[in-house]
Amino acid sequence: MLPALFVSHGAPTFPLTDAPARFFLEGLAKSLSEKPRAILVVSAHWESLVPSVTTSLVNATIHDFHGFPRELYEIQYPALGSAWLVERVAALLEAAGQTVTHDAERGLDHGAWVPLRLAFPDADVPVVQLSVQTARGPEYHYELGKFLAPLRQEGVLIAGSGSFTHDLSSFREYYNALHAPAPERVQVFAEWMVDALETGRTKDLLCYRTRAPQAVRNHPTEEHLLPLFVALGAGGAGATRHLHTSTTHGILRMDAFAFGDKA
Template sequence: MVQSSRMPVYFICHGAGPWPWVAEMQAWHAQMADALRGIPRQLGRRPRAVLLISAHWEEPVFTVQSAQQPGMLYDYGGFPAHTYQVQYRSPGSPALAQRVERLLEQGGIAVRQDGQRGYDHGMFAPMHIIYPEAQVPVVQLSLRSNLNAAEHLAMGRALAALRDEEVLIIGSGASYHNMRTFGIAGHAPSKRFDDWLAQTMLQTTPAERSQRLADWESAPGARMAHPREEHLLPLMVVVGAAQQDVAQRVYFEERFMESATMSSYCLGAAMDKGIAADIL
C-alpha cells in the first residue's frame, strides 16, 4: 500500500477477557485475531509508540498512564488460573504521557497523570496479537467517567497532532457490548446498530459523522447494543483524532461468539481493497 507520513487511527474490538490465552475461546475470536494481526502490515512501519484508549479505564478526569514499565491489571473474573499470570511487558513512555498531557491542556481539557495504573485487558489482549513481542511502547489513556460522547470527540481532536509524530492511536472497545444478550436475543439488535454504525462511518461527510456519533443514542438498537457506552466511546476518540479522514471497515463479523454483529474501523490509511473488509 501507499504509505502516508501521518499515522492512521484504529477502533478495534478487543474481545472477551484474556481470550488469546484460553484455547477454548480462540476459535470464537479467529476473525478478530486475523484483523488485529493485519495492523502492522497495514501501517507499513513500526510506530514510535501506541496511545491506547481502553473501555476498561474510567476516571473523573482524563488520565494518562505515565509509568516507565506499567504492571498488569487482571480486570476479569472466572477465567483459568494461568490467565492471572499473563505478562505483556511492553515499556511505557513517560515522555509520551507528558506530550498527551500538554496537548490536552492546550485544548482546554483537564488531564492528570497516573504513575501506578497497570495495563488492563483492553490493552494487553489485542496488543498481544498486534505486537506479540511487546516491542512497541504503549501508553493508556482513560475515558472520562461522565461518558459524554462530545467530550471524547473533542479529546480526540486535541490529540490529532500525535499522528504526525509516529504515534499510533488505538481505541479499544467493541461495536456491540451487551453481555446479557449474547446469543439469539442479541443478533437482531446488534445488526441494526452495526448497520447504522457502518452508514455513519462509511457513507457520511466528516461533519455528519461526528454529529451522528455525538447523538449515537438515537441510533436503531443503540441502548440494546450499549446499555452503558464505555465500549463505544473509544471510537469517539479516534474519530476526533481523524475527523477529516476516510474510514474503512477492517473487521466485520455477523456471528461473533455465535450471536452479535461486530466491526472495527481504520481512518486515515491509504485505500487498499486487499486490506479493507469492505468500503461501502
C-alpha cells in the first residue's frame, strides 16, 4: 500500500535550480513500493470554500506566476485526469457529510505540476487535484485526510504539496541566495515540527499555531501547511518517515514526509 506524502514545492523557479530538494523529487517515484494507479494531489495554490476536484480529461498546465524566466512558461505537464478517482473522492467525502464541487476548467497549478513533473516526468499517471479550505484550519484538513485514506488501498498516491515554511515577506532578501542557510526563526520552527511529527504528537501539531515557536512568522497564512495535515490524516496509524530536509532561499524549508509507510 502506498504511503500518503507531503512535499514542499518551493518557489516557481524550483524546476530550473540545482537544489537538493529537486534531486530528491527526481528520485521519489523510484522509492515507492509500486507505481500509483492515479495521484490525488492537494496543492496549497487552490483554495475554495468547499472541497473541489478537477474533472478535465487532460490536465492543463497553469503557469500561475509572473515575472520569471521564459522557460518556465514553456513547461507543460499534460497528465490525464481520472473520472474514476473523481467519483471515489466525491463518494468518500460526501459519505462524511462534505459538499464536493467539480471543476472542469481548472488545470494543475504549479504547486501540483512542479513536484509531479520532477517525480513522474513522463506524465503517465492520471492526476486529480483537490482544493484546500484555508479558513477551516489544520484539524479540518486532518479529518479530510482520514476520509480519503481508503484510496491508498486502491493504488492511489495521496500527495500534499505545500511548503514546510513559507515566510514570503523575506523572499526578496533571499531571492538571489539559493543556498543560504535557514535563519534561526525558520530552524526552530522546522525542528519543532519534525519532532512533533516523528513522535506522533498529533494534538500539538493541530495546535501548532500557538504551540510551535515562530509559527505565525513562518506561516503568516496557513494554506502552504494545510496539505501536510491532509497527508497526515490519510496516513493513519502507520509510521512517519522524514524523507528529505533542505533549505532553499534561506526561508523555505523543503522537507518531505511519508505517512502510513510500512517500510
